Amino acid sequence: MITSTTKILYLHGLDSTLQDDRRAVLAPYGEIVALCLIIGIPPTFFSTLVRDYADVTAIIGSSAGGLVAYYLAQALLKPCLLFNPAFTYKNELPATVQSNPYYAAYTQIVIGIARHCDRPSAVVSRVKRTA
Numbered sequence: 001m002i003t004s005t006t007k008i009l010y011l012h013g014l015d016s017t018l019q020d021d022r023r024a025v026l027a028p029y030g031e032i033v034a035l036c037l038i039i040g041i042p043p044t045f046f047s048t049l050v051r052d053y054a055d056v057t058a059i060i061g062s063s064a065g066g067l068v069a070y071y072l073a074q075a076l077l078k079p080c081l082l083f084n085p086a087f088t089y090k091n092e093l094p095a096t097v098q099s100n101p102y103y104a105a106y107t108q109i110v111i112g113i114a115r116h117c118d119r120p121s122a123v124v125s126r127v128k129r130t131a
Contacts, residue, residue, distance in 0.1 A: 006030025009056040011065030011072075013086075014039055030057065037064055046095040050075050061085060066109075067093070073107065074100035082109045 008030050010018050018034035026032050033056070035049075049072055053059075059080040061069025066085025071093075073080035077100075090097075 006057045007055060008032050009053050009059045009069075009072075010034040011037060011059070011061040011069045013037070013063030013065055016063075016065075026060075035065075037068065041094055043094045046071070046075075046093070046097060064089065070107075071097040071099075073105060074103040077103060077105055079106040080108075082107070084111060085109065 006029055008026060010022075010026070010032055012018055012034065014037050017036060018032070023032055023034070033053070046068070049068070053072070054076055056076070056078060059069045059073045059076070059078050060083075061067070061072075061080065062083040062085075064086045066082040067087060067089060069080050069082055070085055070087070072078075075097075
């Protein structure tokens with residue numbers, strides 16, 4: 001449900017920013033909080049996100065931000081949307097993160113773009129995790 005208090009946390013790739021076209025698409029759905037992920041983030045980064053963004057309604061992540069968003073959504077039990085999450089770089093996170101076996105919020109993962117994919121039917125993978 002979208003309300004005037006809907007708060008969306010957007011985590012984009014390393015050293016990137018939320019582009020104006022994406023902000024324009026998301027703006028009608030609520031307040032957008034966009035964080036800049038930089039190389040060399042401190043080990044306390046993840047616990048700080050858990051503490052400071054517990055009130056968000058949903059989490060969106062792209063690339064490295066998608067990797068962080070995946071684990072943050074599980075920690076906060078929030079729905080998330082991930083674009084090309086950098087799952088292969090999990091070991092690069094400065095903190096130890098674990099999947100939450102009790103996470104049952106909605107997760108959608110989008111890999112690639114249809115026009116660049118040999119199998120467009122495989123572009124969008126919907127994942128509903130249950131405990």
